[in-house]
Amino acid sequence: MSVEPLQTAGPGPYTVPYGRLVPVTVYFDDLDALGMLHNARYPLLAERAWGEYWHAQGFAFDGDWATAGDMCNVIKEMRLTYERPITRAGRYAAHLWVERLGRTGLTYGFRICSADGTETYAEGHRVLVRVDFATMRPTPWSDRARAIADGLRRPEAGAA
Incomplete structure (x- = not known):
């Protein structure tokens, strides 16, 4: 799975005015007894898309929390x-963006949407806090992570 603009057999690549569209796949076994995507799968799709995005930027977790750096973070909300x-x-997308980037916290927004980004099925946000593995206390994001997150910022409401 790529985090480049979504390529399909039809028109594309699809773009959004801010953030990124990351392709996601819904499988038959993700559907519940009513034939709908199970409610717990929506945040999972967003989580997987964010993982793909950060991995493509060179961030990875190899199982050692002591050296995980920016990948050592916890969900606050x-x-x-x-x-x-x-x-x-079928094929859908996760539209990902950054709403707020603080010293130790990061609020990202997401939409689970059609592959072209035009139809929204669910939307939300998640607040992460970067922590130091040794102390489990908040610690600042690296300059590299901040620069990448900055590139995904959603423009302020009313901004041109």
Whole structure:
């Protein structure tokens, strides 16, 4: 899976005015007994998309938390609103962006949407806090992580 603009057999690549569209796949076994994507799968799709994005930027976790750096972070808050159900398996996208970047915290937004980004199925945000593995206390993001996150910032409301 690539984090480049989504390529499909139809028109594309698809772009969004801010952030990134990362392709995600819904499989038949992700659907619940009513034939809808199970509610717990939406945040999982966003999580996997963010993992793909950061991995493509050179950030990875090899199992050693002491050397994980920026990958050593914890979730402080998560909010998710379901707009309409996904009712079949197939290719979709996660639209990812950064809402706020603080010294130790990062709030990112996401939408689970159609592959072209035009239809929204669910949207939300998640607040992460970068922690030092030895102390489990908040610690600043690296300059490299900050620069990458800055490139995904959502413009302020009303900004041109």
